[in-house]
Amino acid sequence: MYRSHVLVCGGTGCTSSGSAKVIEAFREELSKQGLDREVAVIQTGCHGLCAEGPIVVVYPDATFYARVGADDVPEIVSEHLLKGRPVTRLIYKDPNAVDENAVHSLNDTEFYKKQVRVALRNCGVIDPENIDEYIGTGGYQALGKVLTEMTPEQVIQEVLDSGLRGRGGGGFPTGLKWKLCAPNKADKKFVCCNADEGDPGAFMDRSVLEGDPHSVLEAMAIAGYAIGSSQGYIYVRAEYPIAVDRLKIAIRQAREYGLLGEDIFGTGFNFNIDLRLGAGAFVCGEETALMTSIEGNRGEPRPRPPFPAVKGLFGKPTILNNVETYANIPQIIMKGAEWFASMGVGKSKGTKVFALGGKINNTGLVEIPMGTPLRTIIEDIGGGCPNGKKFKAVQTGGPSGGCIPASYIDIPVDYDHLAEIGCIIGSGGMIVMDEDNCMVDIAKFFLEFTVDESCGKCTACRIGTRRMLELLNKITEGNATMDDLDKLEQLAYYVKTNSLCGLGQTAPNPVISTIKFFRHEYEAHILDKRCPAGVCKALMNYIIEPVDCKGCTACARVCPVGAISGELKKPHEIDTEKCIKCGACMETCKFHAISKR
Amino acid sequence: MKSLAELQAIREKMQSRVNMRSEGADVTRVVVGMATCGIAAGARPVLNEFASKVQEKGLSDKIVVSQTGCIGLCQYEPIVEIFEPGKEKVTYIKMDAEKADEVLERHLIGGHIVEKYTMAASGLK
Structure with a gap:
């Protein structure tokens, strides 16, 4: 005891900041101080x-x-x-707290106070x-x-009544998926779990697998009973080594028991x-491509219908749900559909996990009831943008989603409200942008990703996205005309309607939504040859303000291309022809004499 | 696993362990003074007795056992304070493991303050 x-x-996250050493230090120090039989050290999953x-x-x-190092451990043990x-010096300081000494325990913090943890309930609490x-x-x-106690039909009905919808991006009602698959007769059926979380900035599935792998195994077995299947596959990215290890351990322990x-x-x-490891192709998160990959073939999508519920993995009826979706199932069974449906709004029930990233103080995972206003997520839980910068927009749904501009900060975050403004929840990635982000550059970033990840099977996606990227490059380099912007928009709709699978159908979304909400930024690039945020290198120059320059020569010494010249104690100058716009001079200048323009 | 009963048995065994990590609002807090004076007077066996008995009896969802620093009455250590929701604090002094057991049985489970060990009984107010 x-x-x-x-x-x-x-x-x-914590492993890469050195938590393994902290665990070791605790074990060592506890036995040194003779406390190892009184105090247990437990490695958990993600706290968020x-x-x-x-x-x-x-x-x-x-x-x-927070931020505990191995050196701090002896003090924690003895004190x-x-x-x-x-x-006290190591206790997490809440940036939003009125009295900074008020926070001691986890649930007192602004970050956790407004969260409702269902899918993440065991993450950070148990030893996975x-x-x-x-x-x-x-x-x-x-x-x-x-x-x-239950028949398969009752199980499906319970999941249907809960209103649970797919948490991987599509938002398809989970119970309906099961219901469509259950009556199909076959000698074999399959239950698959999509753990090929590929959206840049999303890591909730990884955290569930790392922190609470058994909840997914249990849910898959429940799904197997509901549809009449005896075999499940988890398709997980090989880039998630900790998740893969813990899944292996979990499966072994569950078998032993x-x-x-x-x-x-x-x-x-x-x-x-059984586990199947993916090699990291984004398209393998698409259901038909994922199944093709499990079968041992090159991960490429195929047209639907036939839908997987009829003809899926190895040509047999199959259901495929995402990790977070499964993590909700055991609790829906135990606490009832009504309990689950009491959270959320409209047709979006329950809670959703979001991965907050980008220009936000509290980077991490948050789980909140559907319909929580965006403002609560950004300002209260996320703690706002760092360095007092102004919040500009948030990109939801990764490369398949759109941006929500600051003017919509009071929008309830759920499937339907976001769809109204051309956005999606997607898998729950939220990349926050402040005034220093250029929206054209953001659109370009996501499009570069989809161009790289397009599998190349259909023309619309393979060539369409590439042509779109070329147009975006033209805009950010200041060589575009307003005709190009029209072409870009036209092409975006073409790619959206003609692509074979979800990857291509959603790839233009970041472009469409940034044009919709930030058209003036595109126009500034095209008409004024100016990047308002000062991000696009071709459209800005570093300039030394002669009045502020003291002639200390510091900038000239750090410039890697020798573009800065001037005499000692006299204002220096930057040769814009030679300048590669690395920004080293601006960082070095003590007198803030260098600016981007 | 061939029956639900087996699962239930594991659950009961583990419940007291994981319940320590839930934060209930109306829990009773047992706080043991663990400053240098407390430790010197033998507070550790008292703390351990409370902590393990609470778990053994499956009470960890209702009772939280933790430590605090010097309470300021070093000559009366080991000191144990019990905070029950909605009730006044009870302070026990000069505790040992046996007395801890008695307090657990009669006070925390039975609901009767063990007057003879309290600070009030010693004449201190």
């Missing part, structure tokens, strides 16, 4: 506040330490764990490599209930799960 638990985050990692939470008082005096801890929080009870395998709970129901 341990009197205290030290939870150290072992998600990918990745920007402040490595994160350490000490229970029972839930003291929340907090032995003498009960929390190490220990099945007993998952069972201790009620794990596998839902599977037990389904197998012993007989929670996967044959005759589960003595009911005669068999279900097994």
Whole structure:
């Protein structure tokens, strides 16, 4: 029996900021001070506040330490764990808190206070490599209930009634997907899990797999029972090594306990799960391409119909859901469809996990009820833009989504409200942009991504996106005319309507929505040959203000191409022909005499 | 796993362990003074006794056992304070593991303050 638990985050974010060393240091220091039989050290999944990692939470008082280094560990052990005096200097400081000493425990912070954790409920709370801890929080009870008390039809009805929709991007009602597949007769059926999270900036699926892998396994077994399948596949990116390891451990433990395998709970129901690793092609997140890839072929989409519910993996009826969707299922079974449907608004029920990134103070994962205003996410939970910059827009849904400009900051974030302004929730990536971001450049960034990731099967996507990128390059280089902008728009709609799969059909979205909301920025690039945000290199120059320049020569010394000249103690000058616009001079100047124009 | 009962058994075994990590609003807090004076007077066995018994008896969703620093009455250490929601704080002094057991049984479970160990009983106010 341990009197205290030290939870150290072992998600990918905290692992890269050095949490493995912190765990080791805790184990060492605790045994050195003779506390190793009193205090347990537990490696957990992601806590969400990745920007402040490595994160350490000490229970029972839930003291929340941020940015803990291995050097800090002896102090935490001797002060907090032995003498009960929390190490104040390491406690997370809430940037929004009125009284900065008010925050001690996790749930007091602005970041966590407004969140409702359903899919992430166990992330950062349990040891994902220990099945007993998952069972201790009620794990596998839902599977037990389904197998012993419910018919497959009742299970499907429960999921239908909950109003759960696909969390991977499409937003298709999960229960309906299952219902369409269940009656199809075949010698084999399959349950697939899409863990090929490819949107730049989205990492909620990774965190669920790293922090609570059993919830996905349990949900897949439930789905298997509902549609009459005995085999599941999880298609996970090989770039997620921690997630892959924990999934392997979880599957092994579940098999040892007989929670996967044959005759589960003595009911005669068999279900097994295998892993398939993806090599990281974005298109493999598309359902038909994903199945083709599991079959061992080159990951390319195929036309639908036939839909996977009829003819999917290996030509058999198949359902495919995303990781976060599955993570909701066991709780819908245990707490009931009504409970789930009580959260959210309109046709968007439950909660959604968003990955906040870009120009935001609290980078990380947040889970909130559907319909939460964007302002709450950006200002309260996210803590606003760093350095007091002005919030300009947020890109949702990654390269398939659109941007929401600051003027829509009070929009409720759910499937339908975002669709109204041409945006999607997508998988839940939210990239925040401030006044220093150029919207044309953002559109270009996402289009470069889709051009790279287009599988090349259909012409509209393969060639259309490339021509669009060329037009965008022309605009950012200041060589475009207003005709080009019209052409770009036309082409965008053409690619959208003629592409074979979701990748191509959504690839033009960032362009369409930035033109819609930030047309003036495009026009500034084309007509005034000016980038308002000062991002597009071809359209701006570094200039030394002669009045402010003291002639210290610092800039001339750092310039890598020798573009700066001038005499000592006299104003210097930049040769714009030679200048490569690296910005080194501006960073070096102590007198703020250099500006972008 | 051949039956739900097996699953239930694991759950019950593990529940007290993971419940320590839930933050309930109306939990009773047992706070043990663990400053240098407290540790010297033997606060650690008291703390450990409370912590393990609470988990053994499956009470960790209702009772939180934690430490605090010096309460300021070093000659009465080990000191244990019990905060029950909506009730006045009870302070026990000169505790040991056996007394801790008694307090757990009679006060935390039974609901009767063990007067003889309290600070009030010693004449201190």
